[in-house]
Amino acid sequence: MELIQASFKQVSDAVKSKKISAVEVTKFFLARAEKLNPQLNAYIAFNTEAMAEAEVIDSKIQKGEAVGPLAGVSFGIKDLLCTRDLRTTAGSKILSNFIPPYDATVVTRLKNAGAVVLGKLNLDEFAMGSSNETSFYGPCRNPWNPEYVPGGSSGGSAAAQSARIAMGTIGTDTGGSIRQPSNFCGIVGIKPTYGRVSRYGIVAYASSLDQAGPMVSTVEDAALALEVICGHDPKDSTTSQQKVPEFSKNISNNVKGMKIGLLKEYQSGGIHEDTTETYQRAVNELKKAGAEIIEVSVPLTEFAVPMYYLIAASEASSNLARYDGVKYGYRSDFKDLASLSLEDFYSQTRGEGFGKEVKRRIMLGTYCLSSGYYDAYYNKACQVRRLLREQYLDVFKRCDVLLSPVTTTPAFKIGEKSSDPLKMYLNDIFTTSTNLAGLPGMSVPFGFSKQGLPIGVQLTATHFNEQSALNVASVLEAVSGVQERRPNVF
Amino acid sequence: MIDQKTIEHIAKLARLKVTADEAVEYGEQLTKVLAHFQQISKINTENIEPLVTPAEIEFYLRDDVAAPELKTEAMLKNAPDKAGNLFKVPPVV
Numbered sequence: 001m002e003l004i005q006a007s008f009k010q011v012s013d014a015v016k017s018k019k020i021s022a023v024e025v026t027k028f029f030l031a032r033a034e035k036l037n038p039q040l041n042a043y044i045a046f047n048t049e050a051m052a053e054a055e056v057i058d059s060k061i062q063k064g065e066a067v068g069p070l071a072g073v074s075f076g077i078k079d080l081l082c083t084r085d086l087r088t089t090a091g092s093k094i095l096s097n098f099i100p101p102y103d104a105t106v107v108t109r110l111k112n113a114g115a116v117v118l119g120k121l122n123l124d125e126f127a128m129g130s131s132n133e134t135s136f137y138g139p140c141r142n143p144w145n146p147e148y149v150p151g152g153s154s155g156g157s158a159a160a161q162s163a164r165i166a167m168g169t170i171g172t173d174t175g176g177s178i179r180q181p182s183n184f185c186g187i188v189g190i191k192p193t194y195g196r197v198s199r200y201g202i203v204a205y206a207s208s209l210d211q212a213g214p215m216v217s218t219v220e221d222a223a224l225a226l227e228v229i230c231g232h233d234p235k236d237s238t239t240s241q242q243k244v245p246e247f248s249k250n251i252s253n254n255v256k257g258m259k260i261g262l263l264k265e266y267q268s269g270g271i272h273e274d275t276t277e278t279y280q281r282a283v284n285e286l287k288k289a290g291a292e293i294i295e296v297s298v299p300l301t302e303f304a305v306p307m308y309y310l311i312a313a314s315e316a317s318s319n320l321a322r323y324d325g326v327k328y329g330y331r332s333d334f335k336d337l338a339s340l341s342l343e344d345f346y347s348q349t350r351g352e353g354f355g356k357e358v359k360r361r362i363m364l365g366t367y368c369l370s371s372g373y374y375d376a377y378y379n380k381a382c383q384v385r386r387l388l389r390e391q392y393l394d395v396f397k398r399c400d401v402l403l404s405p406v407t408t409t410p411a412f413k414i415g416e417k418s419s420d421p422l423k424m425y426l427n428d429i430f431t432t433s434t435n436l437a438g439l440p441g442m443s444v445p446f447g448f449s450k451q452g453l454p455i456g457v458q459l460t461a462t463h464f465n466e467q468s469a470l471n472v473a474s475v476l477e478a479v480s481g482v483q484e485r486r487p488n489v490f
Numbered sequence: 491m492i493d494q495k496t497i498e499h500i501a502k503l504a505r506l507k508v509t510a511d512e513a514v515e516y517g518e519q520l521t522k523v524l525a526h527f528q529q530i531s532k533i534n535t536e537n538i539e540p541l542v543t544p545a546e547i548e549f550y551l552r553d554d555v556a557a558p559e560l561k562t563e564a565m566l567k568n569a570p571d572k573a574g575n576l577f578k579v580p581p582v583v
Contacts, residue, residue, distance in 0.1 A: 101564035194545040208542050237550045285566050291570060306527035317504060324505070328568030337571070340580040343505070351507030359506055363497070363516055364523065366504040376531065377524075382540030384533050389544055421519050422526060438544025463545045 004164040008221045015072035022072030026054040029074040033165035040159040041140045046119035052115045054279040062424040068113030076166035079120035082201040090203040091125040091135040094323045094330045094353030104201025105233045113228045120155030126354045127205045130427045133418045134357040137310025143487035151181030157215045158185035163489045171215045176431025179443040183406035185453025186445040188222045194339040194438035195240040198233035206315035209435040219474045223247035256290035261399035264297040272409040278447035278455040296395045300388040301433045308432035310381040325349035388439040396462035406443045409454040440466045445482045493522045
């Protein structure tokens with residue numbers, strides 16, 4: 001068994017039947033990660049307890065105790081999810097010394113399933129970015145070409161997965177942060193329905209949009225990891241109590257008669273020719289597999305970027321109020337606390353602790369929520385959001401899954417867009433509406449640009465219907481031919 | 491146009507110290523971004539309830555019973571400055 005190619009199930013079965021130990025698997029991926037990380041900057045920190053955690057799995061197996069479906073599988077976790085006794089920075093200076101006293105529910109569930117946490121993965125600061133360039137810990141690089149961004153905000157997760165310096169990774173997606181980097185790095189990423197996965201212990205960016213999900217190598221691994229992390233959590237009252245399907249067992253390659261919708265609005269407007277070519281090929285393959293292709297329209301997607309940034313920035317300005325230098329995190333180096341005003345204490349700590357993009361979004365959000373502007377911006381965006389959701393629900397009466405590009409272009413160069421916020425925001429044009437409507441969405445690798453950068457396609461399904469997206473993804477995966485190609489780091 | 495006075499006001503509301511250079515930069519950028527975002531104003535939303543939670547979720551309240559949580563010591567471990575079991579801050583009264 002070649003570890004860098006093996007599926008979660010293969011590794012976990014081998015660990016359970018003692019053909020290989022969890023310690024050996026962990027050692028292999030840690031060594032590989034430590035060797036390749038200096039050129040990628042995908043990991044912010046490694047878990048010094050990883051080997052000890054692997055030993056626990058092995059000793060359970062020795063004693064004949066039950067271990068979960070991810071026994072011995074090495075995971076990298078986006079550094080936005082709290083990990084007990086392991087520093088969690090959110091890519092920010094303001095949390096540069098924060099050691100969580102608890103695990104996020106997603107992390108607890110992975111550990112309960114037998115997974116071993118290798119370390120914490122790079123990201124845009126507080127998940128605010130589309131290129132991983134806003135991280136306080138430096139930009140992460142795309143393994144396919146180190147001059148290019150891996151995407152964001154879960155750039156470290158995508159880079160680590162495509163370089164196989166983790167067997168699987170977890171990302172989060174507020175406006176595309178799982179799907180866009182998956183698309184740029186040639187991996188499979190799924191953002192579940194809002195409410196599927198607990199947000200407990202995940203550093204909040206925009207609470208009505210945030211969801212965590214797997215970023216992995218294959219559709220099968222995505223389905224298995226999803227099964228593990230989904231489900232109601234008493235610690236997050238917005239998690240659904242719906243039963244979690246056995247996604248991995250239910251995967252079907254039969255899409256005969258399935259209705260695939262192509263969004264009229266996502267077929268024009270400066271789409272790169274290689275992206276169009278990949279997308280068209282995906283349409284043809286699904287036709288060949290017996291799916292029925294229909295054109296549909298969600299006119300309000302045209303307004304998704306403004307809606308998204310108005311809502312996300314507003315929620316962020318409120319969520320990030322907690323970073324005040326009092327209970328945890330960075331505090332300015334004040335000489336004399338007694339003669340300081342509380343106001344200056346907060347402002348200076350926050351002014352020094354947050355990076356530029358985060359401050360920009362806090363300012364934008366504060367403005368949108370401030371007296372006199374609330375109705376015109378935040379409230380207006382929430383009203384349009386309801387209309388957008390209704391248009392989507394209408395479309396899903398006529399089709400099962402929507403197919404579209406993930407972004408208008410393949411990965412861009414480091415530094416290319418970072419000086420112009422609006423240009424960077426418009427990068428999210430095809431991904432944000434999924435979060436606004438609370439729908440599940442995924443990115444599946446399907447081709448390459450002429451320059452050799454990966455290109456994926458996006459699948460969107462109706463609420464709680466991740467299975468249909470996974471099934472279509474599985475059909476596309478089988479004919480994509482992309483699995484044979486690997487980034488240069490191998 | 492978001493002028494410097496507005497930027498200062500917003501920064502104060504957000505408890506953010508911004509430098510003079512940052513204030514100019516943010517003023518220009520927010521003006522540009524909001525001008526672009528203004529386009530949503532043309533959508534008719536009369537009598538439309540704002541949407542916050544996008545999926546159908548049966549809201550859940552747990553039973554009001556005491557359960558073991560983190561110990562005081564664990565909660566205080568990350569405090570930048572403390573006195574006994576208290577967080578230390580500048581005078582507030």
